[in-house]
Amino acid sequence: MSASSSGQGSLVxxxxxxxxxxxxxxxxxYLPIAILILYSFNGQGVGGFPxxxxxxxxxxxxxxxxxxxxxxxxxxMVAFAAMLIALVFGIPAALALDRAQFPGKALFRRLVLLxxxxxxxxxxxxxxxxxxxxxxxxxxxTIVLGHGTALISVATTEVFAGLQKLNRAQEEASLxxxxxxxxxxxxxxxxxxxxxxxxxxLLIFTLSxxxxxxxxxxxxxxxxxxxxxxxxxxxxxxxxxxxxxxxxFVFSLIAIVVWYxxxxxxxxxxxxxxxxxxxxxx
Amino acid sequence: MxxxxxxxxxxxxxxxxxxxxLLVPYLLMFCYSFWSVSDSGTIVHSWNLxxxxxxxxxxxxxxxxxxxxWIAARVMFFSMLLGYPLAYFLSFHAGGRKDLYYQLVxxxxxxxxxxRAYAWKTILGTDGVLNTLLQYVHATRHPLDFLLYxxxxxxxxxxxxxxxxxFLPIYASLEHIPRNLVEASHDLGATPQQTFWxxxxxxxxxxxxxxxxxxxxxxxxxxxxxxLLGGPSGIMISNIVVSLFGAAYNWPLGASxxxxxxxxxxxxxxxxxxxxxxxxxS
Numbered sequence: 001m002s003a004s005s006s007g008q009g010s011l012v013x014x015x016x017x018x019x020x021x022x023x024x025x026x027x028x029x030y031l032p033i034a035i036l037i038l039y040s041f042n043g044q045g046v047g048g049f050p051x052x053x054x055x056x057x058x059x060x061x062x063x064x065x066x067x068x069x070x071x072x073x074x075x076x077m078v079a080f081a082a083m084l085i086a087l088v089f090g091i092p093a094a095l096a097l098d099r100a101q102f103p104g105k106a107l108f109r110r111l112v113l114l115x116x117x118x119x120x121x122x123x124x125x126x127x128x129x130x131x132x133x134x135x136x137x138x139x140x141x142t143i144v145l146g147h148g149t150a151l152i153s154v155a156t157t158e159v160f161a162g163l164q165k166l167n168r169a170q171e172e173a174s175l176x177x178x179x180x181x182x183x184x185x186x187x188x189x190x191x192x193x194x195x196x197x198x199x200x201x202l203l204i205f206t207l208s209x210x211x212x213x214x215x216x217x218x219x220x221x222x223x224x225x226x227x228x229x230x231x232x233x234x235x236x237x238x239x240x241x242x243x244x245x246x247x248x249f250v251f252s253l254i255a256i257v258v259w260y261x262x263x264x265x266x267x268x269x270x271x272x273x274x275x276x277x278x279x280x281x282x
Numbered sequence: 283m284x285x286x287x288x289x290x291x292x293x294x295x296x297x298x299x300x301x302x303x304l305l306v307p308y309l310l311m312f313c314y315s316f317w318s319v320s321d322s323g324t325i326v327h328s329w330n331l332x333x334x335x336x337x338x339x340x341x342x343x344x345x346x347x348x349x350x351x352w353i354a355a356r357v358m359f360f361s362m363l364l365g366y367p368l369a370y371f372l373s374f375h376a377g378g379r380k381d382l383y384y385q386l387v388x389x390x391x392x393x394x395x396x397x398r399a400y401a402w403k404t405i406l407g408t409d410g411v412l413n414t415l416l417q418y419v420h421a422t423r424h425p426l427d428f429l430l431y432x433x434x435x436x437x438x439x440x441x442x443x444x445x446x447x448x449f450l451p452i453y454a455s456l457e458h459i460p461r462n463l464v465e466a467s468h469d470l471g472a473t474p475q476q477t478f479w480x481x482x483x484x485x486x487x488x489x490x491x492x493x494x495x496x497x498x499x500x501x502x503x504x505x506x507x508x509x510l511l512g513g514p515s516g517i518m519i520s521n522i523v524v525s526l527f528g529a530a531y532n533w534p535l536g537a538s539x540x541x542x543x544x545x546x547x548x549x550x551x552x553x554x555x556x557x558x559x560x561x562x563x564s
Contacts, residue, residue, distance in 0.1 A: 014371060014374065014375030015474075018367060018370070018371045018375060019371065019375070021367045021368070021371070022367070022368050022371040022372075022383075025364045025365075025367075025368045025445065026386060026387075028364065028442065028445075029386075029387070029390045029442065029445065029446070030390065031405070032398050032401030032402055032405060032442065033390060033393055033398070033401065035401055035404065035405055035411055036393075036397065036398075036401045036404075039404065039411075050418065088295075089295060089296045089299045089300075090296070092291070092292040092293070092295055092296050093292075093296035093300075095292040096289070096292045096293040096296060096297075099284050099288075099289065099292070100284070100289035100292060100293045101289075102289075102293055102297075108297060108300065111300050111304050111305060112296070112300055112304075114304070115304070117495070117496065117499055117500075117547070117551065118499070118503070118544070118547060119499065119500055119502065119503020119504065119520065119543070119547070120503070121503050121505060121520050121523060121524070121540070121543075122311075122503065122540055122543060122544055122547075125311065125523070125527060125536070125537070125540055126304075126307030126308050126310065126311045126540075127303065127307050128527070129307060129310045129311055129314055129533070129537070130303070130306060130307040130310055133310060145303065149299070149300075149303040149304060152296070152299070152300070181284075181285065181287070181288045181291075206392060210394045210395060210396075212395065212396055212506060213503075213505070213506070216506075216524075217527070226394060226396050229394070229396055229397070229400075230396060230506070233396070233400055233403075233510065234509075241397070241400065245393065245394060245397040248393075248394065248397075249392070249393050252389075252392035252393070253389065253392070255392070256385065256388070256389060256392060260385060264381075
């Protein structure tokens with residue numbers, strides 16, 4: 001009995017090295033982010049210890065920086081359009097995987113999910129070749145097509161996970177009572193999948209905002225924010241980048257809190273980890 | 283329960299989209315890899331194996347590929363070393379703070395990939411935070427110049443970026459382990475070590491495989507971190523592909539390298555799927 005309870009005790013507390021290791025990993029994960037934020041207020045620019053002459057100057061420069069804000073606007077438009085494409089095709093794809101049988105279904109499933117695990121360079125280059133052959137001029141539009149296509153995988157995994165938990169009885173009842181499939185879809189299926197869809201939309205939006213490997217090859221004249229940042233980084237270290245990154249970080253935090261609230265309100269545990277297992281193993 | 287029309291309606295649109303924007307581009311990449319480029323810079327549509335011969339005979343290609351795989355293997359190893367104990371700590375020893383810690387692992391993912399890579403650059407540079415800190419505390423007199431522009435910097439940065447990616451699937455598979463199995467093992471007199479190695483670890487293997495695949499594949503295809511932090515000795519295979527599609531202007535050769543990467547990725551996915559089947563007890 002005492003052996004068992006001491007076993008339970010160690011189960012809760014855990015060895016000290018494990019706690020220390022966890023702390024060290026958190027420190028490692030947050031060190032660059034802390035540095036980034038700290039040096040966005042540093043009068044001497046980036047680097048140099050200790051930070052000195054705290055200033056809001058970089059933020060002032062940033063707010064007067066036209067090209068950065070143009071690229072932010074571009075990224076927002078691209079992310080929104082990519083989100084629409086990914087949802088419009090990703091939700092039916094999840095329904096198809098859940099409910100339809102057709103030849104090539106296994107291949108279809110693998111193809112849809114492949115961009116999730118594939119390095120962006122392959123997705124980007126293969127689409128570049130498609131646009132070259134089809135004689136489509138590169139622009140923000142081609143980036144939207146690229147992001148939309150790559151992120152269908154996210155919409156499909158999120159919605160598919162939602163469908164697995166969905167009780168089909170409601171849909172059945174709706175159909176039995178004479179509703180059409182279209183009505184049933186909008187009044188029963190979509191409301192029941194609301195959280196999965198919102199979660200997918202938020203995830204797709206942020207992933208698109210940050211995407212660079214695919215955009216890198218499909219870019220026309222107008223830059224997205226990551227490509228604008230990339231261009232500046234190649235020219236040298238510029239502290240406005242710290243400032244804009246800090247601002248985006250704060251907005252991302254807000255998005256996380258919103259998403260998390262939605263998830264916990266429905267008492268749904270985060271599924272993306274399990275989906276990653278699914279994706280990598282199927 | 284779902285009519286033929288319904289199943290067609292949810293299947294055909296995503297199927298067509300995926301065929302046009304994923305399948306056709308991959309097939310195009312395949313075709314390109316057998317074509318060549320003329321002196322005047324046009325693509326010659328004659329089928330031959332010259333690109334593949336060049337890959338095998340010119341050491342720069344396969345050596346860079348091997349180096350990239352070595353970098354990717356180290357990233358995989360280190361992110362596993364950081365990610366697994368962290369996931370274990372969260373799943374078994376974090377108690378009521380589990381959800382908070384989980385969010386803390388996720389949050390860095392929301393900071394732009396590019397910005398995190400750049401943050402490491404500001405830390406590791408000659409005038410960077412680390413070097414000026416070391417000089418400030420008189421640990422060194424001269425800046426350490428081997429930190430930045432080296433494979434070390436690339437491995438460090440990619441480990442930072444992919445640790446949360448390896449953590450997620452591992453955590454998900456640990457969370458799915460029925461706790462009564464662990465309790466039974468304790469009650470039957472197993473030491474914590476025995477319980478871990480005989481019960482917990484084998485059941486977490488699907489997550490380990492998924493996490494390892496993610497870290498390896500995504501860092502294998504990375505080209506931005508090497509450009510930003512790698513220097514000449516940190517060049518990776520994707521950097522060669524980028525230059526072949528850009529300044530060097532040899533799309534067919536670039537396509538053949540991309541196709542090799544694609545083959546490696548699909549091979550790995552297949553391999554990890556086989557391993558997972560072998561190890562899954564349920």
